[in-house]
Structure formats: structure tokens, C-alpha cells
Amino acid sequence: MSADISFNNALAVANTQLIRTYTFVDPRVRILVMILKHWAKQRHVNSAYEHTLSRSALFFKILFNLSIPF
Numbered sequence: 001m002s003a004d005i006s007f008n009n010a011l012a013v014a015n016t017q018l019i020r021t022y023t024f025v026d027p028r029v030r031i032l033v034m035i036l037k038h039w040a041k042q043r044h045v046n047s048a049y050e051h052t053l054s055r056s057a058l059f060f061k062i063l064f065n066l067s068i069p070f
Helices: 010-025 027-042 055-065
Strands: none
Touching (some): 010 027
């Protein structure tokens, strides 16, 4: 299991809370995100450190493509 660690980053906290809210509102979002995160990990395109998509960026792209307003 991996995790993102951040200090004094209010935006990261707000993004985490927003993601949590969306996954509680519609459980299908969580399932879809888990599938796409696995896909991205297999293709090595899920690391902001390596200048690819971060976990939150991937999540918000999914919401955008599902036309869920955020």
C-alpha cells in the first residue's frame, strides 16, 4: 500500500475531504476509481513525483469524464 504525505498543505486536505465526500455519495465512484488506479499503476502513469498523474488528479479527471459537477 502506498500513501501521499504532505505537511502544511491545506489544498491537499481539502482535496482529500472532497474525494471522501464523493465516494460516500456514490459508491460506484469508489469502485471505478480503484479500477482506474490499478490500471494506471500497471502502466506506471500514477506518480506525481515522476511527473505523471497524482491520485487526486486521476480522481478529478474521472469525475470530469463522468460529468459529475465538483
